[in-house]
Amino acid sequence: MKLATLKDGSRDGRLVVVSRDLSRAVHADGIATTLLDAVERWSQTQPQLAALSERLNAGAVPDSFAFDASQAAAPLPRAPQWCDGSAFLNHGQLMQQAFHLEPMPDADTVPLMYQGGSDDMLGGCDDVPLPSEAHGIDFEGEFGVIVGDVPMGCSARGARSRILLLVQLNDVSLRAMAPFEMKRGFGFFHAKPSTSFASVAVTPDEIGEAWRDCRVHLDLAIDLNGQWFGNPNGGEMHFGFDELVAHAALTRRLSAGTIIGSGTVSNAGGAKGSACITERRAIETIQHGAPRTPFMRFGDRVRMEARCDGAPVFGAIDQRVVPAPPPQE
Amino acid sequence: MKLATLKDGSRDGRLVVVSRDLSRAVHADGIATTLLDAVERWSQTQPQLAALSERLNAGAVPDSFAFDASQAAAPLPRAPQWCDGSAFLNHGQLMQQAFHLEPMPDADTVPLMYQGGSDDMLGGCDDVPLPSEAHGIDFEGEFGVIVGDVPMGCSARGARSRILLLVQLNDVSLRAMAPFEMKRGFGFFHAKPSTSFASVAVTPDEIGEAWRDCRVHLDLAIDLNGQWFGNPNGGEMHFGFDELVAHAALTRRLSAGTIIGSGTVSNAGGAKGSACITERRAIETIQHGAPRTPFMRFGDRVRMEARCDGAPVFGAIDQRVVPAPPPQE
Numbered sequence: 245m246k247l248a249t250l251k252d253g254s255r256d257g258r259l260v261v262v263s264r265d266l267s268r269a270v271h272a273d274g275i276a277t278t279l280l281d282a283v284e285r286w287s288q289t290q291p292q293l294a295a296l297s298e299r300l301n302a303g304a305v306p307d308s309f310a311f312d313a314s315q316a317a318a319p320l321p322r323a324p325q326w327c328d329g330s331a332f333l334n335h336g337q338l339m340q341q342a343f344h345l346e347p348m349p350d351a352d353t354v355p356l357m358y359q360g361g362s363d364d365m366l367g368g369c370d371d372v373p374l375p376s377e378a379h380g381i382d383f384e385g386e387f388g389v390i391v392g393d394v395p396m397g398c399s400a401r402g403a404r405s406r407i408l409l410l411v412q413l414n415d416v417s418l419r420a421m422a423p424f425e426m427k428r429g430f431g432f433f434h435a436k437p438s439t440s441f442a443s444v445a446v447t448p449d450e451i452g453e454a455w456r457d458c459r460v461h462l463d464l465a466i467d468l469n470g471q472w473f474g475n476p477n478g479g480e481m482h483f484g485f486d487e488l489v490a491h492a493a494l495t496r497r498l499s500a501g502t503i504i505g506s507g508t509v510s511n512a513g514g515a516k517g518s519a520c521i522t523e524r525r526a527i528e529t530i531q532h533g534a535p536r537t538p539f540m541r542f543g544d545r546v547r548m549e550a551r552c553d554g555a556p557v558f559g560a561i562d563q564r565v566v567p568a569p570p571p572q573e
Numbered sequence: 574m575k576l577a578t579l580k581d582g583s584r585d586g587r588l589v590v591v592s593r594d595l596s597r598a599v600h601a602d603g604i605a606t607t608l609l610d611a612v613e614r615w616s617q618t619q620p621q622l623a624a625l626s627e628r629l630n631a632g633a634v635p636d637s638f639a640f641d642a643s644q645a646a647a648p649l650p651r652a653p654q655w656c657d658g659s660a661f662l663n664h665g666q667l668m669q670q671a672f673h674l675e676p677m678p679d680a681d682t683v684p685l686m687y688q689g690g691s692d693d694m695l696g697g698c699d700d701v702p703l704p705s706e707a708h709g710i711d712f713e714g715e716f717g718v719i720v721g722d723v724p725m726g727c728s729a730r731g732a733r734s735r736i737l738l739l740v741q742l743n744d745v746s747l748r749a750m751a752p753f754e755m756k757r758g759f760g761f762f763h764a765k766p767s768t769s770f771a772s773v774a775v776t777p778d779e780i781g782e783a784w785r786d787c788r789v790h791l792d793l794a795i796d797l798n799g800q801w802f803g804n805p806n807g808g809e810m811h812f813g814f815d816e817l818v819a820h821a822a823l824t825r826r827l828s829a830g831t832i833i834g835s836g837t838v839s840n841a842g843g844a845k846g847s848a849c850i851t852e853r854r855a856i857e858t859i860q861h862g863a864p865r866t867p868f869m870r871f872g873d874r875v876r877m878e879a880r881c882d883g884a885p886v887f888g889a890i891d892q893r894v895v896p897a898p899p900p901q902e
Contacts, residue, residue, distance in 0.1 A: 255613065255828070284584065322653055322828065324692035330759070348757055358759040359688045363653035363828040375726055375824055395900035397704055402902030418824060428677055430659070430687040431760010437824040493900075495704055495747060495766040499584070499651065499692040571724035571822075573731030 245290075245297040245447045247272075247409065248559075249279050249317045251367070256280060257317040261297050262444050266556050269311035270300050279319050279445065283408055284500045286392050290408075313559045316443035318365035319411060320390065324499045326362035326439065328386070328415055329355050329488045330507035331481040335523055338510070342526035355483045355491045358432050360415075362503070366440040368561040372416055373568035374437060374542075380419030381540040381565050384508035385519030385548045387460040387478045388413050389485045390445060394498035400458075403489035410451070410460060412442040412550055412558040413505060416565075419522050419539060439505075442548070442558035451552045458484030460550070462557065464509045466519050467547040468540075473524070474517025476509040478550070519548075540565050574619075574626040574776045576601075576738065577888075578608050578646045580696070585609060586646040590626050591773050595885050598640035599629050608648050608774065612737055613829045615721050619737075642888045645772035647694035648740060649719065653828045655691035655768065657715070657744055658684050658817045659836035660810040664852055667839070671855035684812045684820045687761050689744075691832070695769040697890040701745055702897035703766060703871075709748030710869040710894050712797075713837035714848030714877045716789040716807045717742050718814045719774060723827035729787075732818035739780070739789060741771040741879055741887040742834060745894075748851050748868060768834075771877070771887035780881045787813030789879070791886065793838045795848050796876040797869075802853070803846025805838040807879070848877075869894050 246264060249257035256278040260269040275292045276282035282289040299305050330336060336348055336356070348356065366372060374381055390409040398406070421435035448455040454462050461479035466472075483491070488504050509519040518524045525535035540546070542565055549560035575593060578586035585607040589598040604621045605611035611618040628634050659665060665677055665685070677685065695701060703710055719738040727735070750764035777784040783791050790808035795801075812820075817833050838848040847853045854864035869875070871894055878889035 324651055325690050327690075327762070349753065356757060356759050357762050359690055359762055359765075361654050361656075361688055361825060362691075363831060364826050373725065379824070395902075396702065396897045397900045399900070399902060402900060421824070424678065425760075426758030428685060429755030429758070429760070430685050431754075431758070431762075433656070433686050433688055433760075433821075434824045436688075438826070492762075495708070495750070495763045496690060497693050497767070502692060568725045571726045571728070571731060573724075573728060 245294050246444045246450060247279055247282070247293065247319065248444045249319050249321060250315055251317045255322060257321050261293055261300055262311050263300050266311055266444060266559055268300060268308045270296060270305045270308040272296065280501045283390060283392060286408055313443040314369045317367045318441035319445040320501055320503065321365050323362040323365060323501050323503045325502040326360040327357055327492045327502065328360050328505035328507060329357045329483065331355060331483040331488060332507055332510035333482045334480070334512045335508050335510035338523055338526040342529040352482060355488055357488065357491060358436070360436055360439060364438045366438050368440055368442040368559060369563060370440065371564050371566040372440060373566055375568050377541055379421055382417045382419050382521045383546045384415035384417055385464045385466050386413050386415050386506045386508055388503050388505040391489055391498055391500070391502050391504065393500045394489060394493045394502070396493055396495065396497050398490055398493045400486040400490040403486045404458060406489060407448065407458070407485055409445040410448055411445050411503065412464070412548065412561065414440040414546065414548060414561050415505060415508065416440060417520070440561055440563060442561050444559045446557060451557060454552055458486040462550040462552055464519055464548060464550045466517070469545055472517065474519050476511040476516040476519055478506065478509050480511050481506055542567050574623050575773045575779060576608055576611070576622065576648065577772045577774070578648050578650060579644055580646045584651060586650050590622055590629055591640050592629050595640055595773060595888055597629060597637045599625060599634045599637040601625065609830045612719060612721060615737055642772040643698045646696045647770035648774040649830055649832065650694050652691040652694060652830050652832050654831040655689040656686055656821045656831065657689050657834035657836060658686045658812065660684060660812045660817060661836055661839035662811045663809070663841045664837050664839035667852055667855040671858040681811060684817055686817065686820060687765070689765050689768060693767045695767050697769055697771040697888060698892060699769065700893050700895040701769060702895055704897050706870055708750055711746045711748050711850045712875045713744035713746055714793045714795050715742050715744050715835045715837055716740070717832050717834040720818055720827055720831050720833065721829045723818060723822045723831070725822055725824065725826050727819055727822045729815040729819040732815045733787060735818060736777065736787070736814055738774040739777055740774050740832065741877065741890065743769040743875065743877060743890050744834060744837065745769060769890055769892060771890050773888045775886060780886060783881055787815040791879040791881055793848055793877060793879045795846070798874055801846065803848050805840040805845040805848055807835065807838050809840050810835055871896050
């Protein structure tokens, strides 16, 4: 089952079921108004949405319409919570080696995770407004999961059945802001502006065997301004999403609609490129003594897409970074 | 005007207008269903809520009922965003001195702020379920503001009119988790479980001259298990809430209902006590070489209340910490 949220002028948008090939959609009227509403009442809504999906894929929904990803918001334009891991250890190791950082304590036994803002998620084709090119504008290609209600203290095993949907996202990052914020110990704030999401959230069964060990075993193809940047595979996560969910729930409940991210997808060896500029810069620094690839300039465009056996899954993130308009005061 | 959210089994509760003395309440039916709904459409809802408030305070609302704070949720049980500052520099200076921490870079020119989870705010009379006493359970007494929509790049001056409501809160903290998380640079996560809020949110005019310079110039009286713990004054914030809002909005929009916290209230000199245990332990360490006051044990109760000219403002936070139930898996 594939679900998306169409922009309708409201803050949470309008839920649609999307066909497997992303060509057609139908409003989920009478089942759930928004995706948040659907995941909050998943045991009720899931069977009805699945039945509608089946009819849509069979071409048996007369009032279906062409699905236009450019009209889609993030699947959850306002998520109750956004917790982003950093579960590909190769990324952290490259950063540490290139920039002579202190080793991360317990990197391989305790997941790294930061609390992100979740009130203003962007659609995958939306422009990304930002205040300044001087902030070191970067993307991070990631996979993520949307969970149902998760009790405090939930185990990794117990977390598995709470993973309802998979998503693909761009964790936009401002690299010039990060070292200062990390040094102060309070974590990322300015360094992590709004996150963008590919338009379609999918149930794990939609990617078949590529969903195993609570990891998304798909390549994430990244282009920057039309040039290949990387296609690392999501299967190389050191911690599975089950472990990330359990980590997030250690001292809190997670309310339905919480999104847990993988961290930037990263594979050892170098042949698969990178899913963020800062990692490429780290590799360049290790190889040549200095970074060569600049961060993004306004007007630059990043594209991120994962396909399964050649077919689309989440749709593509395909977006530009642009200057934020001056505030109306 | 005073507003609260009564528990009704839904995730966002039901909005009520509360009388100035906190004795009576009336449903805001026909104006807004929830406080989030109200702040999202503030220019429409504020005049109607204010008119209802005036009638309630005049004893002219026949279907008003006794207000029971124990039935209240947090004003925003699920806020779109929770950003907590640390704007009382005295607190940071004590921590630094006692525990020989590195000086915080630019502490007096750039606000400290962390991104908190906002999907599971607790009511001020709710028990606080936590997994372990070994985590160093502490409270932090704070003031906060609820804003309307704030554009990215909003100035401190522009932020003033976006401050809609004042709140009083307990930023529950797990001190044993914090040093590890701070050292890793990704910021607080396990160390900051659900936050609790006094039941009533108030418009700034409700505290008269005590709201000036975008600070809450009220004492926050803290009792631990019935014993005085502190009564520091909120006016000693180094950064006003206008500056904290502008800081939060530097690289992002803030959507209506975002809550910005002051950080633990703290006054120089020592006579006013502390609003959190860790600060008292810091003072003890400076004075005696070691802390003497233990962190909270299950069953311990903290009470926090700010009064204005002797009259109640937000109601009291009065809650116990308790063991979290084992998760149903």
